[in-house]
Amino acid sequence: MSLYVFLAIVVCGFVTIASRVLPFILVKQFELPAFIVKFLSFMPITIMSALMFENMLIARSGQLPLFDWQNIWAAIPAVIAGILTKSLLVIVVVGIVAMAALRFYGIG
């Protein structure tokens, strides 16, 4: 491991630690104002939706993204599995199997 690689990883580790730990320390010390609590109450659905939709799109620099049809097709059985079972494990396994099948048959 070169010094360059070592230092880069050490510095990046401090960056991720700060992003995670400082909010916890601040929130423990100070009561958040009501409007921030209200704002954050939408965080779960918005950030999870954004991460999910990002995976359904293919970025192209300077242009509108394309739809990632393979991921969208594989998502359909995963969603159906979710409606039927409400189980995260089943959703994930069905999704993996659906994607493997799509690729095996060269679809999407």
Next chain:
Amino acid sequence: MNADLSFRAGIKDVVPTLFGYIGVGLAFGVIGHTSHLSILVIAFMSLWVYAGASQFIIANMLLVHDPISAIAVSTFLVNSRMILMSTTLAQYFRKDSMLNNIGIALLTTDETFALAMNKLNRTKQQLSAKWQHAANLLAYATWAVATVVGAWLGSLIESPEKLGLDFALVAMFIGLVYLQLISDKSIKFAVQLLVMLFVAICLYFAMAVMPGNMAVLLATVLGCLFGMVIEK
């Protein structure tokens, strides 16, 4: 998932999300290997930086010998949504000790955050430090092991994506969004659907003018503001 907030329940609840860590971890190991990073460097990065998307970018920037300052800034930007997630999650651990808070903070990820938000819907909006530690620690160990195994397999497997494992992460987010949608009673169902639609539209247009991670952050912030406006 039920109302049980014990350490054991944390272990049990986190299991479905582990597929995501395994899929992405293996992929990172393989890519780390092809970026000429040794298994030691990959293990060190997974244990010390512990941030999925950031690690891919760091590996890539190390390969082209970018300056450390640029790598640090990229890591911060890609990982900046952690500030929003940590602030949200921290509200449920204010009564726990500072040591417990820091311990939870250190190992918070997209997935364990999302899992905790889902858990809240079953526990009358309560979380416990031991439940969160259990979920976090198992996720952390799985990530480290998966990346190391990926690095080791890197020389053996030609195209790991054939197995569909990389889709585990996407499927996991689909599952967490769906479960959030049907179980979060604190926000009206119709409001959640509108917020989701708004986030999708924002993300679509934002991705044309900025990198995906920044677009996610912008769409998230706009989505929260939109939610505040329409709920009034």
